[in-house]
Amino acid sequence: MDQNPNRLLRAMLLVLGGAGLFAMGAVVSCMMPMMGMMGMDDKKDRGMMDQGHMKEMMQQMMGGMLPPGIKSQDLPDPESQGAKALSTYRAQCHHLPSPRMHTAEDWPRVAGRMLMRERMMAQMRGMMMQVKAPTSQEEEELLQYLQSHALQPLASGPVPAPDSLGIALFQQTCAQCHALPDPKQHLASEWRSVVERMRQNMIAMGRREITDREAKEITAYLGLAAR
Numbered sequence: 001m002d003q004n005p006n007r008l009l010r011a012m013l014l015v016l017g018g019a020g021l022f023a024m025g026a027v028v029s030c031m032m033p034m035m036g037m038m039g040m041d042d043k044k045d046r047g048m049m050d051q052g053h054m055k056e057m058m059q060q061m062m063g064g065m066l067p068p069g070i071k072s073q074d075l076p077d078p079e080s081q082g083a084k085a086l087s088t089y090r091a092q093c094h095h096l097p098s099p100r101m102h103t104a105e106d107w108p109r110v111a112g113r114m115l116m117r118e119r120m121m122a123q124m125r126g127m128m129m130q131v132k133a134p135t136s137q138e139e140e141e142l143l144q145y146l147q148s149h150a151l152q153p154l155a156s157g158p159v160p161a162p163d164s165l166g167i168a169l170f171q172q173t174c175a176q177c178h179a180l181p182d183p184k185q186h187l188a189s190e191w192r193s194v195v196e197r198m199r200q201n202m203i204a205m206g207r208r209e210i211t212d213r214e215a216k217e218i219t220a221y222l223g224l225a226a227r
């Protein structure tokens with residue numbers, strides 16, 4: 001047999017082996033870099049795909065479902081260890097997530113899911129690209145950071161205007177991507193711009209958009225219930 005088919009066979013086996021490993025535990029979202037294995041000819045530590053490329057593919061693959069990112073300098077308490085760990089690790093596969101997207105209660109689950117993917121990617125590192133997994137100390141700092149800057153959820157109990165259209169729209173619209181937020185975490189005057197930003201998030205993440213009228217109703221309700 002000549003060399004070429006042999007090499008091809010080896011490459012195919014490698015790809016299949018890699019695919020098998022992934023299939024065992026992989027979550028679809030971080031699988032795209034497998035593509036990088038197809039071109040495995042240099043064994044440098046750099047990996048096959050740079051991070052810009054990786055993020056672009058992730059965004060495309062998730063059909064624009066990933067939350068739009070924020071810049072590291074816009075993170076709360078940007079000089080803290082937690083903010084640094086977040087910038088280092090969480091921006092590897094997607095844009096930097098805002099700690100305010102989830103509640104302190106939800107973060108361990110959400111962050112745990114991200115960490116699992118990162119570990120998997122780090123194991124396959126070198127074959128595909130460079131993904132580093134945080135140490136357990138960094139992991140703890142990261143979680144603490146996320147929780148201390150988290151979204152404030154609406155606690156159960158009596159709410160203002162419980163029968164209004166505003167509250168119905170608020171409940172339907174604002175718990176799709178995170179817990180239903182407590183209106184008291186902003187002043188009445190701040191809610192308009194937050195709701196506008198959420199409309200951008202809905203577009204970026206492929207959710208149903210709300211009409212101007214619905215946005216007005218929700219903003220009015222939030223204003224009424226604000227601190």
Ligand code: HEC
Nearest residue numbers: 067098100101173174176177181194197198201202205207
């Ligand atoms: C399409 C998903 C999505 C929907 C629907 C959504 N949000 Fe968000 N929300 C996000 C993301 C992503 C973040 C973190 C990034 C940011 O702040 O824009 C966030 C963060 C927040 C925060 C914390 C940041 C801050 O400025 O206080 C609040 C409060 C919030 N959302 C309120 C709302 C309200 C009110 C609604 C309903 C009008 C809503 N969200 C609907 C995705 C969503």
